[in-house]
Amino acid sequence: MRAAVFQAPGEKLAIATVADPKPGPDDLILQVKACGICGSDLHMSEVCDTTGGMKPLPAGAVMGHEFCGEIVELGANAKGKWRIGQRVTALPFIGCGACAPCLTGQGHRCGSVQYLGMGSVTGGYAEYVRVGGIETLALPDGVSWEAGAMVEPLAVGLHAVEAARLRPGDAVLVVGAGPVGLSVALWCRQFGARHVIVSDLAPERLALAAGCGATDGIDARTENVVERFKRLSGARPDVVFDCVGVPGSQQMAMDYAPTNGRIVVAGVCMQPDRIVPVKAITKELTVSYVYMYGRKDFALAIEMLDRGRIDASAMLTDQVGFAQFPAAFDALRGDKRQCKVMLRPALP
Numbered sequence: 001m002r003a004a005v006f007q008a009p010g011e012k013l014a015i016a017t018v019a020d021p022k023p024g025p026d027d028l029i030l031q032v033k034a035c036g037i038c039g040s041d042l043h044m045s046e047v048c049d050t051t052g053g054m055k056p057l058p059a060g061a062v063m064g065h066e067f068c069g070e071i072v073e074l075g076a077n078a079k080g081k082w083r084i085g086q087r088v089t090a091l092p093f094i095g096c097g098a099c100a101p102c103l104t105g106q107g108h109r110c111g112s113v114q115y116l117g118m119g120s121v122t123g124g125y126a127e128y129v130r131v132g133g134i135e136t137l138a139l140p141d142g143v144s145w146e147a148g149a150m151v152e153p154l155a156v157g158l159h160a161v162e163a164a165r166l167r168p169g170d171a172v173l174v175v176g177a178g179p180v181g182l183s184v185a186l187w188c189r190q191f192g193a194r195h196v197i198v199s200d201l202a203p204e205r206l207a208l209a210a211g212c213g214a215t216d217g218i219d220a221r222t223e224n225v226v227e228r229f230k231r232l233s234g235a236r237p238d239v240v241f242d243c244v245g246v247p248g249s250q251q252m253a254m255d256y257a258p259t260n261g262r263i264v265v266a267g268v269c270m271q272p273d274r275i276v277p278v279k280a281i282t283k284e285l286t287v288s289y290v291y292m293y294g295r296k297d298f299a300l301a302i303e304m305l306d307r308g309r310i311d312a313s314a315m316l317t318d319q320v321g322f323a324q325f326p327a328a329f330d331a332l333r334g335d336k337r338q339c340k341v342m343l344r345p346a347l348p
């Protein structure tokens with residue numbers, strides 16, 4: 001099959017022929033219909049050593065963990081549970097299928113979990129991908145392929161918003177208007193926040209935020225974020241989401257928060273970071289860290305998409321075939337006009 005193959009940090013992905021995936025007894029093979037590029041893929045492809053706590057990606061790896069597709073092959077045990085031709089998406093990991101985390105939709109906590117698209121198991125930047133039967137969810141006909149590939153990033157945002165214990169009428173500040181921040185903004189709007197204010201350094205991204213439920217945007221290059229937030233909402237934010245994840249962003253969230261404020265750290269900082277705890281202590285802040293999502297987050301995102309209750313299409317800024325994919329992947333590192341870019345294997 002064709003796939004976009006990682007070579008080395010700083011080198012373009014190569015479109016090459018790799019071995020077709022074979023299903024294990026409980027697995028399914030999907031024909032990939034759409035697969036989004038995640039910021040973590042861009043990051044993984046730049047890692048040269050282990051100082052950030054992340055292993056460099058091996059040459060030959062196929063990334064991609066935000067995908068959906070059609071079932072084309074079934075493992076022996078999956079027959080009767082799934083059928084050829086079904087439209088599905090899947091959690092991007094394969095667990096043992098028998099332990100408590102696997103059985104409760106938390107397979108990423110399974111002791112023998114294998115992540116898709118992280119180096120060891122081929123991901124969705126390919127014509128076909130192997131997924132676990134227990135990690136798979138059906139996509140109703142009301143969910144397009146583009147929307148189906150958005151379920152994973154929507155689940156990331158949903159899980160972060162769940163951690164915020166949002167109350168109706170809360171004023172929310174989302175720091176960072178990348179896909180995670182925009183997904184967080186969508187869910188905050190859905191769950192009844194009065195103000196969903198997004199700050200970013202790129203005005204192009206703020207324009208996208210307006211299409212994702214943001215009630216206002218703050219250009220953090222030119223405006224004092226706290227002062228502007230207070231002018232817009234009357235007070236400091238009840239909840240601050242750090243959707244940036246770079247050194248300094250957690251401290252910034254603490255500085256923005258009011259006494260008794262809540263902070264959710266959704267950005268994944270891979271470097272050592274300094275915070276001044278006394279700020280968080282004197283304000284008695286509640287800081288929550290979140291990681292990934294569970295199966296129930298996928299299920300709710302799918303249902304809300306199917307009912308037309310949530311619409312993430314404003315986030316999707318480009319779709320390309322294999323030929324343009326390596327260039328689109330690299331362009332995403334710097335082009336702030338782009339947000340979510342998808343591989344569509346059926347495009348030329």
Ligand SMILES: [Zn+2]
Nearest residue numbers: 038039040066
């Ligand atoms: Zn992702």
Ligand SMILES: [Zn+2]
Nearest residue numbers: 096099102110
């Ligand atoms: Zn397990």
